[in-house]
Amino acid sequence: MFENLISYFDHIPSSHRALILAGGISFFWLLEYAMPLVSFRYNKWKHAGINLLFTFTTIVVNFGFALWIVKLSDWTIANQIGVLQWFPMGNWGQLIVGLLLLDLVGAYFVHWVEHKVKVMWKFHMVHHADTMVDTTTANRHHPGESVFRALFTLLGVLVCGAPMWLVMIYQSLSVVSSQFNHANIRLPQWLDTLISYVIVSPNMHKVHHHMSRPQTDSNYGNIFAIWDRVFGTFNSTSVSQVQYGLDVLDNQRDGDLGYQIKAPFDSNIKTDY
Secondary structure (H helix, E strand, O other): OHHHHHHHHHOOOHHHHHHHHHHHHHHHHHHHHHOEOOOOOOOHHHHHHHHHHHHHHHHHHHHHHHHHHHHHHHHHHHOOOOHHHHOOOOHHHHHHHHHHHHHHHHHHHHHHHHOOOHHHHHHHHHHHOOOOOOHHHHHOOOHHHHHHHHHHHHHHHHHHOOOHHHHHHHHHHHHHHHHHHHOOEOOOHHHHHHHOOOEOOHHHHHHHOEOOOOHHHOOOOOOEOHHHHHOOOOOOOOHHHOOEOOOOOOHHHOOOHHHHHHHHHOOOOOOOO
């Protein structure tokens, strides 16, 4: 059974990957109607427009790096490079350790760096600019940030020595997890808290989208909640206190594509990062 799963993800068609992306957005989009966290007074389709445009640019950037990821994965295995190659373990061991490492390097670490390196932060600001965070916000990344994240994915593959089936499982889980923790949904508090001990829950990640620090500089995780707790970046601010947007941007222009595209290069936008 597990071998069949490995075989599937080792050769997963691009159409199936697109279906995972579209299916996740559709599922959480509908769930937002049924159990919203915040009752936004907005045109949901209009709001989604700019986020879906950025989703498209993310797909284009990732497609451009896809061949490099495949080649690097094959190279690490052929040359026995990476943690999974140095410490042989069964498929289940590779899955668990590999997902943890890929999430650490390809999600948590790059996210933390984006908040510490000014040139990277200015691209990442576009993600934080959304004042109505919902499931479509998950893939709202400036093309420049998408490049940074693709490069860290390559680093994760190198550190891990990850076979392609593991990379594809990781990327699929990463997409769905991000759509889940950005979704404008209200879970029972006890359930959200319980989930946040294992994976990043909606309330946990919403704290990261607060408009100012220290909340903005916390809860960097995407799939696993462990990294924020291990590295001391976990913040338990109540989601009721969260205000979306960013204190260094014109939050009235979060849906202005031109403003968002040019934001990283706008010298009038001041930031001390």
